[in-house]
Amino acid sequence: MVDRFPMELVAPDIAPHVGNTGIPYVTTLRAAVSGPHIVLAALIHGNEICGAIALDHLLRHGIAPARGALTFAFCNVEAYRRFDPERPNASRYLDEDMNRLWDRATLDGPRRSTELRRARALRPVFDNADYLLDLHSMQYGGAPLILAGIVDKSVELARRIRAPGVIVRDHGHAAGPRLRDYDAFADPASPRAALLVECGQHWEESAADVATVTAYRFLAACGALTPEASRKALEITAPPQRVIEVTEAITVASDDFRFAAPYRGLEVIPRAGTEIARDGGRAVVTPYDDCVLVMPSQQLARGHTAVRLGRYAP
Ligand SMILES: [Zn+2]
Incomplete structure (x- = not known):
């Protein structure tokens, strides 16, 4: 028995965001001043549309980095194209879960699938990211979660964005490593860091709000915005975060x-x-x-x- 949830979100048209990098649906904007390369990722799961709404919002509003580079990546576009509000669970992926493929053995290996093809195409984007925010949503609603993996640097980054309020330290899944645990992101010796945020129930309006606000906060915390914009983005009245x-x-x-x-x-x-x-x-x-x-x-x-x-x- 699978619970049904009301469809409050509308999947945005991402055709305008085919991008400028040679990798379809990946856009990179560069500032004149040097700084970190920040990657905002959406649609690793093709039916988790809050991340696509957030990236679409930022791109349409002309959000650009004050320092460094900012990349917007719409990931499992082929699955997203099949998104059907009547059967919203069917487009999580086409062949396999794109968030279980992120180790060198799998990416360099001989196996083929729709998701592996796309993951291999996207790999240089993540290889070049100093900070990655991977936007997701959940089967059930409730409090949004920051999945920080197990390394301390991710928990520190989660604390710098100051919300959502629950930080989860976890090892991921037996079925394979997540993008947030890929390579340097899971290496305590590397300064590069990633967070996965579960913004809410897949179809609820608040998930899109959380995704958009979290993206701004992430840009602020990672030093991509001007000091004034950062201060504004990181203002908060919520209680302190808790760690599970x-x-x-x-x-x-x-x-x-x-x-x-x-x-x-x-x-x-x-x-x-x-x-x-x-x-x-x-x-x-x-x-x-x-x-x-x-x-x-x-x-x-x-x-x-x-x-x-x-x-x-x-
Ligand atoms: Zn997901």
Whole structure:
């Protein structure tokens, strides 16, 4: 049973953003003054349209870097072209999940797919990024999340943008590395850093607002805007961010995975040993008190991440 959500967003026409880089749907703007190269990425998942709305907004408003370079990348354009509001889950990808391909072995390897072809074409963009913001959305709404991976530099960058309010430190998925964990972004010795932001439920209006505001804040925090514009972008009245340390991802191991309750994410389960799901015959239980459920999935196929477990950092 897959929950249905109202379609509040309209997928923008990205034809005007075919770009100037030779890589389709990638636009790079350069300032006269040197500075970091910032990449804003949308549509790694073809049906997560809030990121496309944010990039379309910035491009139409002529947002350009005051220092360095700024690249706008619409990633899985082929899947996005198939986006149908009547069947919005069908265009997440065509052949495979584009956010599980990001290691050298896979990108340099012999395997072929629609998504791998595009990932290989986009690779130079990410190889040349000092800072990457990868905009996504979630199956369920609730608080937006910054997925910072496990390296400290990403958590520090997440704190510099000051919102959204929940920072998740996690290892990603058994099925393959995410773009945010690609190469130097996951290397503690490199200053280059990436954040993935889950802006809200895929189709809710607030997801597009969060994506757009977060993109401005990211540009400000990474030094692409003038000091005055940065100060304005980073003004905030929200409470301080909290960090969830993810300790494990529960990967579906059977053809019959069921949650014990209709979890939506960020539930705190008070007692260790509480059964939260059954995977085949096996009980999935919380490993410690006050366990936080992060991004429970509706797509409970074998090998996919069902939910991540973590706890709030003190
Ligand atoms: Zn996504």
